[in-house]
Amino acid sequence: MSEKNTLKNYCNEYDKDTNHIVLGQHTWHSAPEDYDHSQYHKLVKCLGCDNVSLRIEDHDLFFTVQNNDGEWIPDITIKNYPKKLQNHKKIDHDYLIPQLVRNIYKEVLLTLQEDAKILSSLGLRACIESVCNHLEITGRNLAIRINKLSTAGYISKKDAERLHAIRFMGNDSAHEIKAPKVDSLKIALEIVEHLLKSVFILSEQANGYLDTIIDKYELFETLLEKHLTNFNNGDEYPLYHFFEKDWRRVQDFISNFQTELIENINNSNFNLLEVGKKDINQKGDEIQHFIIKKNEIIE
Missing domain, CATH: 1.20.120 (Four Helix Bundle (Hemerythrin (Met), subunit A))
Incomplete structure (x- = not known):
């Protein structure tokens, strides 16, 4: 492979400059009376992943700079197609x-x-x-x-x-x-x-991998149903007893959850529990109990 047929070019797959081989090239030059520039259309292929792209080099022959070897090098603008937002990683999932x-x-x-x-x-x-x-x-x-x-x-x-x-x-x-x-x-x-x-x-x-805070009633009810299968028909406890360790996931919104739960029980929209007694804890707070209706729970 001739070095003249290889060059460094941006690769969409690797998202960086890699070695490419030039598969073909078309050259265009401006007319003498027009602005002096040339375009080189090169079909190139990455030597790492075989991704093929179009490289367009625009050589501005009016603006040139001299390199260390005394050669006059034109200003070159390079565009690659298909275009890609460089140095950007797509969002996973x-x-x-x-x-x-x-x-x-x-x-x-x-x-x-x-x-x-x-x-x-x-x-x-x-x-x-x-x-x-x-x-x-x-x-x-x-x-x-x-x-x-x-x-x-x-x-x-x-x-x-x-x-x-x-x-x-x-x-x-x-x-x-x-x-x-x-x-x-x-x-x-x-x-x-x-x-x-x-x-x-x-x-x-x-969800399902970490114990996240639950702030929606639908999720609260789903988690409650899961925990109720661990208890027997007729068991009567406050909600925190049913949830055990998962109580920490629902306690921030428990007041609203409990109000909606009681409403659903009274309207026969939740048939796994019935409203039980009320106790007073050491702080003087009223604690609502609920009674398991085991026959309603699907094993």
Whole structure:
């Protein structure tokens, strides 16, 4: 293999520059009366993974610099096709992101790939809006909705501050037609991807593997049903006794959970328990008991 037929080129698969072999080349030169530049279209193949791509070199012959050997080298701009957002790792398990949110996120990647800075900025802002929509976080503007994301426990206060920065950037692009810097967009993308992973991916992956806090009644009821199979018909205990160690997962929201549970029992929407007696603990707090209806539990 001749060294003249090999060159360093960016590889989409390896996400870095690798050795490529030139499979074919077409050269184009500007007309003498036009701006002096040439283009070299090269079909290249990575010597590591065999990935084939098109490399286009634009040689600006009007601007040249002299190298150490005294040779005059033109300014060269290189583009590779198909394009890829370089030095960016795709989110793993992105199928866990809701369809509409995922579609907007993928469109943002396309705009970044094409270096469309203003559209990228608007798209990142739209990603945040779509997350709020999916979670049914309401408010008359995005600033209020971001704050509600934090108060609802989906993100931290620091995360909210970072999302506000993306909101500012999107507003500047929309109202002032101001393009953000490349580095600003890279950081903003990382922040949005952190939001998507935290809200949709990590929470789903943690379920069943980590003892996460339960804040929804449906999940509370499912976990309660699981624990009730360990008790006998007629057993009467307060809720914390049924949950045992898993009590720590539900106790932060237990007041609301218990109220809804009693309502469902009275309406015959939950038939595994019936409402029992009330005790007073050492602190003087009223403790509600529940009675197992074992015959209703499916083994």
